[in-house]
Amino acid sequence: MNKLILIEDKSKCTGCNACMQICPAKCIEMKRDAEGFWYPVADKDKCLKCNACVNACPVINCGKVHSGNLHLSNENETGDAKTIRKNETESDEKAGCGNETESDEKAGCGNENESDDKAGCGNGLEQCKVLAYGCRNRDEDVRYKSSSGGVFSAFAKEIIEDGGVVFACVLKGKKAVIEKTCDISGLEAMRGSKYVQCDTQNAYSEIKEILASNRKVLFVGTPCQTAGLYSFLGYREYPNLFTMDFICHGVPSPKLFEDYVDSIESKNKSKVTSFKFRNKDKGWSQTGLQLGTYYELKNGKTVRNYPAFKDRYMNAFLDDVALRPSCYDCRFKSIPKSYADYTVADFWGISKIIPELNDKKGTSLLLVHSKKGEEYLKEIAEALEALPVGFKESVKRNPPLLKSAVRYKRRDRFFEDYEKYGYDYVEKKYMSAFKWGTHKAFSVFGSIWKRFEQFIKFGIVGISNTVICLAVYYLGLLVGIDYRISYTLGFLASVCNAFYWNNKYVFKNKQEKSILKAFAKVFASYGLSFVISIILMNIFVELLHIPSVIAPLLKLVVTIPINFVLNKVWAFKDKKIK
Numbered sequence: 001m002n003k004l005i006l007i008e009d010k011s012k013c014t015g016c017n018a019c020m021q022i023c024p025a026k027c028i029e030m031k032r033d034a035e036g037f038w039y040p041v042a043d044k045d046k047c048l049k050c051n052a053c054v055n056a057c058p059v060i061n062c063g064k065v066h067s068g069n070l071h072l073s074n075e076n077e078t079g080d081a082k083t084i085r086k087n088e089t090e091s092d093e094k095a096g097c098g099n100e101t102e103s104d105e106k107a108g109c110g111n112e113n114e115s116d117d118k119a120g121c122g123n124g125l126e127q128c129k130v131l132a133y134g135c136r137n138r139d140e141d142v143r144y145k146s147s148s149g150g151v152f153s154a155f156a157k158e159i160i161e162d163g164g165v166v167f168a169c170v171l172k173g174k175k176a177v178i179e180k181t182c183d184i185s186g187l188e189a190m191r192g193s194k195y196v197q198c199d200t201q202n203a204y205s206e207i208k209e210i211l212a213s214n215r216k217v218l219f220v221g222t223p224c225q226t227a228g229l230y231s232f233l234g235y236r237e238y239p240n241l242f243t244m245d246f247i248c249h250g251v252p253s254p255k256l257f258e259d260y261v262d263s264i265e266s267k268n269k270s271k272v273t274s275f276k277f278r279n280k281d282k283g284w285s286q287t288g289l290q291l292g293t294y295y296e297l298k299n300g301k302t303v304r305n306y307p308a309f310k311d312r313y314m315n316a317f318l319d320d321v322a323l324r325p326s327c328y329d330c331r332f333k334s335i336p337k338s339y340a341d342y343t344v345a346d347f348w349g350i351s352k353i354i355p356e357l358n359d360k361k362g363t364s365l366l367l368v369h370s371k372k373g374e375e376y377l378k379e380i381a382e383a384l385e386a387l388p389v390g391f392k393e394s395v396k397r398n399p400p401l402l403k404s405a406v407r408y409k410r411r412d413r414f415f416e417d418y419e420k421y422g423y424d425y426v427e428k429k430y431m432s433a434f435k436w437g438t439h440k441a442f443s444v445f446g447s448i449w450k451r452f453e454q455f456i457k458f459g460i461v462g463i464s465n466t467v468i469c470l471a472v473y474y475l476g477l478l479v480g481i482d483y484r485i486s487y488t489l490g491f492l493a494s495v496c497n498a499f500y501w502n503n504k505y506v507f508k509n510k511q512e513k514s515i516l517k518a519f520a521k522v523f524a525s526y527g528l529s530f531v532i533s534i535i536l537m538n539i540f541v542e543l544l545h546i547p548s549v550i551a552p553l554l555k556l557v558v559t560i561p562i563n564f565v566l567n568k569v570w571a572f573k574d575k576k577i578k
């Protein structure tokens with residue numbers, strides 16, 4: 001058993017700081033590596049070998065569930081989303097925007113959208129009973145200053161009015177950190193997404209103390225930071241603790257963000273006095289082009305990067321070249337959620353689901369994971385316009401809920417170059433709109449290729465089959481053999497060719513034992529298409545009087561797809577089953 005935290009594989013550390021905060025000997029320091037991400041480094045000489053750091057690590061303990069994690073499935077077997085109503089008095093007023101019609105859709109439990117990746121510690125979409133809502137804060141100013149619908153602010157305000165404390169991310173100069181506030185005015189700096197890793201500092205320790213005094217606490221952070229809080233608290237349930245995470249694309253390097261701000265300052269010969277990662281002055285929509293950064297400089301200059309890809313830092317973020325290693329293999333993308341009470345996100349795809357809540361100024365998706373979360377939601381019903389939606393449908397356009405970003409080779413090249421040549425070099429080489437656009441186009445092409453690769457390869461083999469079959473067929477015609485016999489000879493030659501290449505190249509069947517069986521099946525599949533071919537050719541030549549040289553080409557339109565399906569689902573199915 002581990003006695004102290006030792007980082008051997010960086011993808012297994014999220015930098016949540018739980019180990020550092022819990023260490024009784026204070027012998028763990030968070031140190032930045034060359035990429036600019038922090039990792040714990042323990043002083044072995046001072047270590048008490050108490051194992052507290054290991055027990056507090058959310059990655060090592062991934063899969064443990066805190067005791068308050070009573071998923072809604074217990075209480076709400078159907079998983080239907082419910083209209084939010086004010087709690088105690090059971091007010092008859094409609095909560096939200098007069099939504100009389102409760103959604104009939106099942107919330108969750110579908111699995112078409114399930115990622116091929118492992119979905120973290122959870123059981124996958126098919127198991128979930130998650131309540132989902134489209135939400136807008138009724139305060140227009142607050143919503144404008146929030147990234148999407150301003151849901152965070154509605155909860156945070158209620159917690160503070162209840163005498164509680166809110167912990168969330170603020171940008172302090174060039175550094176994103178988790179801070180606390182028990183003052184509504186403190187929420188201003190917490191609003192809005194900061195697309196950089198933020199430092200939890202000593203938040204978990206402070207939260208533990210506040211919880212002991214029975215005050216309410218709202219903690220907002222990435223899914224891994226929220227998991228870190230629960231592992232720090234020993235997975236104990238606190239009725240006064242509320243947690244909110246968000247659908248998380250990943251977090252870029254804090255050093256990269258600092259260098260980016262430095263470069264703005266040196267180009268403008270003036271300090272950046274305020275910075276917004278997302279500005280909504282041009283509206284809010286899924287293309288994201290309206291978003292983009294906005295900053296003010298000490299010399300009075302203001303800069304608005306519009307459309308969003310004008311900002312080189314944002315290009316690096318969206319192009320996935322600068323994320324923390326753990327974000328490419330995230331263990332906290334799971335449904336049902338083991339940790340947070342709520343998950344918030346941009347409600348992408350809203351215009352198809354609840355267009356009545358889309359005024360292009362920002363709508364949040366709110367997912368509720370716990371009974372406690374469901375109860376508290378009633379407290380803020382009046383602050384929100386909310387409509388229940390089907391869970392599965394609501395997350396369809398938001399793959400980062402379950403899928404980690406892909407770690408392409410250029411991510412590692414980016415950081416190698418960053419370390420060797422510095423910020424200006426990588427900005428020019430990797431972060432331009434052109435580079436971002438090209439990589440996006442390549443990855444779209446890559447995913448299309450991946451999806452149709454087998455069919456394209458099958459088509460190529462099909463063409464070679466046709467060439468062989470026709471060569472034998474025309475040769476037969478040339479020497480005066482009947483077109484049916486010629487075609488049969490051509491067919492036999494093409495089946496041998498098809499078997500060889502489909503086995504080796506298209507379906508890559510490596511099971512020696514099944515080779516004969518597979519050959520027999522290929523023969524039978526092509527036999528069926530042969531019969532169809534003969535019938536079609538008879539119709540084309542005898543009935544429609546199409547020349548016998550053209551007829552074999554025409555019938556391919558029908559036989560290639562039939563052959564593909566038969567080969568894929570039957571002849572070469574064995575390997576898939578294995």
Ligand SMILES: Cc1cc2nc3c(=O)[nH]c(=O)nc-3n(C[C@H](O)[C@H](O)[C@H](O)COP(=O)(O)OP(=O)(O)OC[C@H]3O[C@@H](n4cnc5c(N)ncnc54)[C@H](O)[C@@H]3O)c2cc1C
Nearest residue numbers: 146147148149150151152168169191192193194249345346
């Ligand atoms: C790094 C990052 C990646 C994201 N990826 C996606 C995504 O792929 N899909 C999606 O739909 N939504 C994503 N979001 C969430 C989205 O940007 C909004 O935060 C969400 O829609 C909630 O908006 P809101 O208007 O309700 O609240 P807001 O007022 O925007 O508040 C959001 C809350 O997030 C906190 N926060 C901001 N930045 C950080 C940070 N770096 N670390 C920890 N907490 C932070 C704020 O303090 C605040 O409490 C991401 C957010 C971040 C920070």
Ligand code: SF4
Nearest residue numbers: 023047048050051053
């Ligand atoms: S084992 Fe205990 S003392 Fe040693 S580093 Fe971990 S928490 Fe600190």
Ligand code: SF4
Nearest residue numbers: 013014016017019057
């Ligand atoms: S994930 Fe958190 S607790 Fe685990 S080693 Fe990293 S910083 Fe420490």
Ligand code: SF4
Nearest residue numbers: 223224248250327330
């Ligand atoms: S993608 Fe995963 S590891 Fe990365 S910040 Fe988000 S929750 Fe943490």
